[in-house]
Amino acid sequence: MLAVVQRVSEAKVVVAGATIGEIGAGLLVLVCAERGDSETQADKLLAKLLKLRIFSDEAGKMNRSVQDVGGGLLLVSQFTLAADTSGGNRPSFTNAAAPDEGKRLYDYFVGKARATHPVVQTGEFAADMKVHLVNDGPVTIPLRIQ
Numbered sequence: 001m002l003a004v005v006q007r008v009s010e011a012k013v014v015v016a017g018a019t020i021g022e023i024g025a026g027l028l029v030l031v032c033a034e035r036g037d038s039e040t041q042a043d044k045l046l047a048k049l050l051k052l053r054i055f056s057d058e059a060g061k062m063n064r065s066v067q068d069v070g071g072g073l074l075l076v077s078q079f080t081l082a083a084d085t086s087g088g089n090r091p092s093f094t095n096a097a098a099p100d101e102g103k104r105l106y107d108y109f110v111g112k113a114r115a116t117h118p119v120v121q122t123g124e125f126a127a128d129m130k131v132h133l134v135n136d137g138p139v140t141i142p143l144r145i146q
Contacts, residue, residue: 001041001105002032002081007054007139011074013123014130021121026071027052028133032081033097033105042109045145049073050117054139062139072119076131077106099126 005027012022029049033042055064055071066073082096097105103125113120123129 001037001045001109001145002034003045003049003143003145004030004078004081005049005052005054005141005143006030006133007136008074009134009136011131011133013074013076013121014132015124015127021074021076021123023072023074023119023121025069025136026073026119027066028074028076028131030076030078030081031106031109032077032079033102034082034095035097037097037105039105039108041145042105043112045143046109046112046116048143048145052141054141067117070118072121073113073117074121074123075106075110075113076123076129077102077125 008028009025011028012019027049050067051065053065054062055069057063079093079096079102082093083091084095085091096102106125110120110122
């Protein structure tokens with residue numbers, strides 16, 4: 001699975017003019033399932049997200065996790081993370097999981113996150129979403145879980 005993790009002071013997802021997911025300080029996570037991914041990759045990604053030490057401690061050092069600071073998670077599906085641009089200027093998305101499998105793994109990931117972390121909000125799979133965020137730092141980290 002692929003993810004782009006952004007430390008935010010606030011973030012929200014808007015669909016058709018309505019806010020459907022919103023957090024204060026925490027992590028905005030863009031998530032993509034690739035062909036061949038399974039629940040194993042989703043579990044590993046969630047474990048990494050919850051323990052990733054990218055929040056500042058008292059000394060200003062990135063040494064605290066989203067769990068440590070009580071931050072929220074805003075999980076947004078984004079198949080375009082699987083883009084392959086090596087063959088030209090138009091991206092190919094053949095590495096992305098098929099839509100039904102991508103949705104199944106995204107839903108599984110969200111369910112596990114909600115069972116594990118107190119503040120979890122989401123976007124809407126395959127919707128035309130407008131994502132608003134204030135990137136704190138900025139801190140943006142790409143992850144690939146095999």
